[in-house]
Amino acid sequence: MSLLSIFRRKTFARGVHPASNKSTAGTPLRRLPFAPRMILPLAQHIGKPAVPIVAVGQEVVRGQLIARAEGFLSVPIHAPVDGVVEAIELRPSARGPWTESIVIRTYEASTQEVRWGTPRDMDALSAQEIIQAVQDSGMVGLGGAAFPSHAKLTVPKGRKIHTLVVNGCECEPYLTCDHRVMLERTDDLMLGIRYAMRAVGAEKAVIGIEDNKPDAVEAVRAALPADGSIAVAAVETKYPQGAEKMLIKSALGLEVPAGGLPSEVGVVVNNVGTLALLGRLLPLGQGLTERAVTLTGPGIKRPGDYWVPIGTPLRHVLEWAGAEDVSEREIILGGPMMGQAIASLDVPITKGVSGILVFDRRAVKAESDRSSYACIKCGECVQACPMGLNPSMLGLLAGSSEYELMGSRYHLGDCFECGCCTYVCPSNIPLVQQFRAAKSVLRQRAEIAKAKIEIHESGERFDFGHAEGEERKTGGRRHPVPETKG
């Protein structure tokens, strides 16, 4: 067994191999200067939006709490700059809907140093207190999902966690911010892993890093503690290795049941960027005010990895990185596989943005203008789907609007929209796009069914459409929620 495992490459079944294009891996992380105006949406995370505790006209200090968490599945927001609150109003967000945001006008003398926060002795804290400290720091999964970290570290009742899996795969092409963080903030990362292990009660931790980053593997290995509780697993470079269920399979050989959470097999997964920042912020008692973001793509003159203050408008970042004719570019927030194409340059960089990719529109146009053809039943998508679904069948059903069947018989709910099926399809069928649309219909139906039941119980007749006078304040629509991935 041990002899055989030497030859077994750590990986998962299926998946794809897109060109990595990680040209920015060699440049150190740099700082981005403050923008004259910062925009902080109250809903940057999954869960309930934060509630502002500052008033228009109030002065704020970098690191100061400006919006508190509303309930358990919510995180607070901290001021990224010294400045004055200019407005609390609707602003466009990267996903589309206008959302309530706090706008701060930056003082010119605002420093990069964070003076807010009360240092604390982390060793004296219990698991519950660590989780509370994580929530107070406003931390969310920085891999892209923006799921509140404290909720992830809270183990469901009756489950026991044996291993903390640390996600350093960064399987998305182009992105290198986690890579740089592993090289430059190795000690913070080790501290963060310790805190997370104590929070979930895990005895072991495994750091999964794709084997195209040998320098990161070396750097992290050199910093491992002597007691052997933390190990590094070099996993195969393959997309989507950084999806949490894939990484658990690769690093530990465990399979999470369909529709289940990693805690069902005794595992919790966290991103390296998240843990490295937790390792720095928790002892200082500070909040999340900046994150590492990869700025790259053919349309950028000074590509590289930057510490970007949360709330910096995209236009400011692009100006600083030397992007020209921005209106003639195709811009994606996140990675090229699962990222979000944006429609406005006035959207802010939020907690969940791991990369900004700027492509030449003409180069992209050739791809997007390719027509799509009928399914030839080649099975490429079935060979690519890491979740073992049948995208070809799902695509046919989506074409005839059989959404219920997709959800019940073909496990659409297990699709995490990695896009492998669309990537390999020789007929260029927009499969993952159809699945996203189908999921949004199913989600809405479930909400209506729930409302119907509630109304039925209250004895009134259900009526379609919106109640009189009920106006959507923030757009109210929900959007597909991607899973954590690195």
Next chain:
Amino acid sequence: MDTVLGVTMAGGFMAALGAALAWLLAVASKRLHVYEDPRIEEVESLLPKSNCGACGTAGCRNFAEELVAGHTEPARCTVNSSDMNEYIASVLGVDMGDVEKRVARLACAGGRHVARMRAHYAGLGSCRAATTVAGGGKACDWGCLGLGDCESVCDFNAISMNQYGLPVVDPSKCTACGDCVEICPKGLFSLEPVSRKLWVACKNHADGDTAALQCEVSCTACGKCVADAAPGLMRLNNNLAAIDYSKNALATSDVIARCPTGAIVWMDSGRATRGVAAKKIVRISALPVASEV
């Protein structure tokens, strides 16, 4: 002789077995009989069998059961003609009921000749899919994307897309089944009784200046309609005019007269009339894409 006996016995045995089983079935059919009102079958045959769900039940059979049970009234079927509903009422010996005709109405007038796009959308041609990509690229995040999900979902061909990329509802074909209400990712459709003639054809909640930049026919929340309307009929809610339909009787076409953009309209038999002060729009070509708005 033995052969004859054998054949007779076999035949007799089979006949006896048949008789016994027939008796069993006869008893079972009497004992286990479930009475079903024959009128359900009859009423179902009079229903349109479109199973659209507009009546609020799971389908035509379900509606027939509810009708016979007296839980609902024939007029709830919006697909049948009123003559047919009257006939059903006479068959059942009940009152036809009085249900006001409702039609699907779109709360947006921002066709591509008046509403700006801030980015090109080049993906799958469906409003649902477009909404998942940064809201679809329209400057107004609340507005109609014009990719026609409603047109394709309508079973009655009541919706057609016009030259500006806006869905137009034919009130004579619309049965108020609610399919377009469900499919529209921006939630722009609602089923409105035809007596509601005053209508705000906009959902833009951005402040007035931004809204005016985004779309020439948006509500800029200037408040003129609120000033001109009977007290309590109109109000401003988050930068958007809203109508209190419980005071619908007070609505007159004077309310729309001073609307500068024509966002508030007077609907009569499917046609929207804009106020006299509304800016005249002569452009028919699409506005260029502008990333600044």
